[in-house]
Amino acid sequence: MKKSKTIQLILITAALASCQEKKKEPEWGGGNKTYVRGDSTAPYARTHHGGMGLATAALWFYAFRPYGNYNNGTYSRAGYYSRAIPTGSNIGTNGYKGNVTRGGFGRGGYSVGS
Amino acid sequence: MINDKFLLLMDRIKTSPRNNWQASVEKLGFGFHTTDVPYWDETAYYSFSLAEVEQIEKATNTLWELSLKAVQHVIDNKLYSKFHIPENYIPYIEKTWNEEHPSIYGRFDFCFKNGKIKMLEFNGDTPTSLYEAAIVQWFWLQDFDKNKDQLNSIHEKLIAYWKYLKVYLQPGKLHFTCLKETLEDLTNTEYMRDCAIQAGIETKLVFIDDIGWDEDSKQFLDLEDEPIKNIFKLYPWEWLAGEQFGTNILEHTNKVFWIEPSWKMLLSNKAILPILWELNPTCEYLLPSYFDDNGMKDYVKKPILSREGANIEMVKHYGTIQQTTGEYGQEGFVYQQLFELPDFDDNYPVIGSWIIGQEAAGIGIREANNLITDNKSRFVPHLIS
Numbered sequence: 001m002k003k004s005k006t007i008q009l010i011l012i013t014a015a016l017a018s019c020q021e022k023k024k025e026p027e028w029g030g031g032n033k034t035y036v037r038g039d040s041t042a043p044y045a046r047t048h049h050g051g052m053g054l055a056t057a058a059l060w061f062y063a064f065r066p067y068g069n070y071n072n073g074t075y076s077r078a079g080y081y082s083r084a085i086p087t088g089s090n091i092g093t094n095g096y097k098g099n100v101t102r103g104g105f106g107r108g109g110y111s112v113g114s
Numbered sequence: 115m116i117n118d119k120f121l122l123l124m125d126r127i128k129t130s131p132r133n134n135w136q137a138s139v140e141k142l143g144f145g146f147h148t149t150d151v152p153y154w155d156e157t158a159y160y161s162f163s164l165a166e167v168e169q170i171e172k173a174t175n176t177l178w179e180l181s182l183k184a185v186q187h188v189i190d191n192k193l194y195s196k197f198h199i200p201e202n203y204i205p206y207i208e209k210t211w212n213e214e215h216p217s218i219y220g221r222f223d224f225c226f227k228n229g230k231i232k233m234l235e236f237n238g239d240t241p242t243s244l245y246e247a248a249i250v251q252w253f254w255l256q257d258f259d260k261n262k263d264q265l266n267s268i269h270e271k272l273i274a275y276w277k278y279l280k281v282y283l284q285p286g287k288l289h290f291t292c293l294k295e296t297l298e299d300l301t302n303t304e305y306m307r308d309c310a311i312q313a314g315i316e317t318k319l320v321f322i323d324d325i326g327w328d329e330d331s332k333q334f335l336d337l338e339d340e341p342i343k344n345i346f347k348l349y350p351w352e353w354l355a356g357e358q359f360g361t362n363i364l365e366h367t368n369k370v371f372w373i374e375p376s377w378k379m380l381l382s383n384k385a386i387l388p389i390l391w392e393l394n395p396t397c398e399y400l401l402p403s404y405f406d407d408n409g410m411k412d413y414v415k416k417p418i419l420s421r422e423g424a425n426i427e428m429v430k431h432y433g434t435i436q437q438t439t440g441e442y443g444q445e446g447f448v449y450q451q452l453f454e455l456p457d458f459d460d461n462y463p464v465i466g467s468w469i470i471g472q473e474a475a476g477i478g479i480r481e482a483n484n485l486i487t488d489n490k491s492r493f494v495p496h497l498i499s
Contacts, residue, residue, distance in 0.1 A: 007252060007269050009143070011308040099329040100339070104359030105349070106323025111296040112240045112348055112421075 123163040123499070124226060126458035131156045132257055143305075144250050146298045154246065155492040156254055160463060160479050161499040167265040167477075170224065173231045173399045174467045174474035177222055180397065181236060184389050185211065185380050196405065197385045198418060198445035200355050206364050207376045215375035216279045218272070218306075218346075219244070221478075223487075224465040227456040232401050233390075234450070234464065235416075238381030239374050240350050242298065243466060243493060244268070245305040247478030251495035262497040266476035268468050269309065275471035276313030284371055286343035287316045289336060293349065294321035303348045310346070322349050327362050334362070334370060344371040351379040352419055384418045384448045402451040412452035417442035423488035428452065436486055455485055462487070463494070 132138055135156055139147050147154035162170075188194070189211055194204050221241035223234040248268035255264055288310055292303040307317050318336060325342070326335040334342040347354070351374075354360050363372070380386060387403035394400055407413055407429075415427040417440075424440025430452060455462035463481040467474060482491040 007249065008312070009249070009305075009308055011304060011311055100326040100335060101329070102326040103323050104327055104362070105325055105354060105357050106293060106321070107357060111293065112242055112299050112350060 123161075123166055124456075125161050125499075126158055126461060126463070126494075127161055128158050129156070129258070132254075138253070138257070139250055142249055142253060143301065144245065146301065151490055151492075153492060154250065155481075155494050158461075158494055159258070160494060160496040162265065162496060164498060166226075167498055169231060170226070170265060170465065170467055170477060171474040173224065173233075174222055174469055176397075177233055177236070177399055178220075178469045178472065178474075180390060180394055180400075181238070181381055181386070184386055184393055185377060187393060188380050188386075188389060189377075193389065196389075196446075197380060197383045199379060199383075202361065202364060203355055203376065203379070207379060210372075210375040211377040215371055215377075216282055216344075216373050217375055217378065218275055218279065218373060218470065220374075220378075220381065220469050222467045222469070224467055225453050225455050226463075226465050227453070231399055232453045233399050234401075234453075235384055235387065236381055237466075239378040240348055240382070241466070241468075242302050242348075243478050243480065244302050244468070246493045247466065247468060247476060248272070249305065251478065251493075254495045255497055258495075259497065262499075264476070264495075264497055268470060268476040271470035271473060271475040272306070272309040273312045276310045276315055278471065280313060280315055283315070284343040284369070286341070287318050289342050289345040290317060290319050291322045291325065291345055291347050291349065294323065299348050303346070306346060306348075322347065325359070327359055332362075332365060334359075342370055344373065346373045350382070350421075351376055355379075384416050384420075385446070387416075387448050387450055401453055404449050405446070407449045410449065410451055413449045414452055415447050415449050417445065417447055419445050423486045423491075426486050428485060436484060438486055438488060455487075464491075 135154075136147060139154060144154065188197070189208055192204075194201075194207075199207065219241065220236060220238040221243075222236050225232045225234055247266065252264060252266055252269070255262060290303050290307040290310075292299040294300070304319070307319065310317050318340070320336040320342075324337050326337075326339070327333075328335055328339075331341075334345075336342060354363065354372075363370075363376075385405075387401075388405050390397075391400050391403045395402075402408075402410070404410075407415075410429075411432050412430050415429065417425045420426065420440060420442035423438055425442040426436075426438045427434055428436040455464060458481075460483055461481045462483070462485055463479050464487045466478045466480065468476050468478070477496065479494050479496055480487055480491040481494050482488060
């Protein structure tokens with residue numbers, strides 16, 4: 001049974017109360033060929049999404065996310081990456097990105113739901 | 115209503131939802147109360163007697179103890195093939211078990227009928243509906259009847275157990291991760307992080323697909339290149355193990371604590387059900403379960419790795435009475451004796467009973483309109499009458 005009658009939440013209400021459910025993405029039309037890269041030093045790669053073009057892709061899947069690091073307390077933005085494109089097209093020869101790859105987890109599903 | 119002398123107590127009571135209940139739950143940060151169909155449902159609640167909730171607590175604690183013994187049995191007897199565990203993960207599973215890597219929670223799913231509790235399965239790796247059970251239904255009760263109580267000390271026990279675990283974590287932050295495109299997963303993860311913060315732990319959120327792997331230092335990094343030392347993940351081990359980065363976990367020199375630890379792969383897998391039954395055939399909370407139908411005429415066939423009620427087949431008198439579709443089943447099935455959920459005017463409740471640390475901590479009830487609880491089920495609050 002409840003042992004306490006007071007519950008405090010210090011993080012979640014502020015962080016999540018303004019969240020909205022993911023909106024349905026606009027369709028971009030099937031069969032489009034889109035070439036993208038995550039770094040100006042990297043070669044372009046054609047996006048691939050199960051042979052259905054971008055028609056059913058979620059926009060966030062292709063989103064480029066900021067990427068950076070802290071050095072002596074100062075944040076430096078190294079660039080952007082996307083999990084939708086191969087490692088080579090994300091990193092190129094950008095020394096800041098070094099030998100770090102991202103997007104190796106997270107393709108397992110759309111929700112845990114168990 | 116059910117016409118059974120044992121069920122005069124547990125009951126489903128229809129009631130009026132709070133005015134503007136959507137705003138009430140959204141204030142709590144509960145944003146996924148309604149999808150295509152209502153998920154949070156306060157048009158009814160379940161009531162239990164004190165004796166019944168004590169019965170649920172006792173069953174939960176007993177089954178947790180038996181579950182830990184079953185894990186030891188699987189490891190001692192190398193029964194991994196029954197679980198479809200990747201070979202390369204076996205040493206790592208044994209290591210996290212032998213070294214007692216931190217674990218915080220799990221959820222048993224119970225059928226409670228005719229005064230009997232039967233375990234349907236255990237969600238030991240990535241149980242969800244935590245926030246609804248710990249917080250949303252508790253605040254519903256405050257509005258509905260402050261003088262009543264719930265079988266619910268989940269919040270307090272989470273904070274207390276994070277405090278206990280704090281000294282066992284690696285030096286450094288405790289990261290939290292989940293998929294980024296799902297508000298439900300994010301809510302559960304952020305709620306867990308909230309409890310860890312209240313336990314005095316320094317935390318950081320990184321989405322699972324933003325995690326980086328540094329090939330030079332052989333470390334996992336967050337988006338700011340900070341090495342990950344401890345990480346709570348709402349992301350199943352079978353997915354981690356099967357993905358591009360999965361082998362990096364095994365070669366990782368930093369010895370990250372992944373929470374839940376990898377030995378939970380054994381408990382979140384339905385192959386544990388026949389093992390539990392084999393070890394404890396007289397346990398009143400277990401249903402006969404096997405790796406084949408064993409001649410049973412009434413049983414439920416479940417994939418060992420299914421989620422949200424997918425690919426379930428319910429057989430009665432040798433004939434299929436209900437079946438769901440999905441993408442699971444390749445890894446194999448278990449067969450569990452049929453024990454039908456109680457019928458409250460075509461509402462079929464499953465009781466999710468939480469274990470936090472080593473203790474029963476509370477319940478959340480999901481009900482469906484059929485005997486298989488799937489991703490269209492509703493969360494219904496409860497109270498102690």
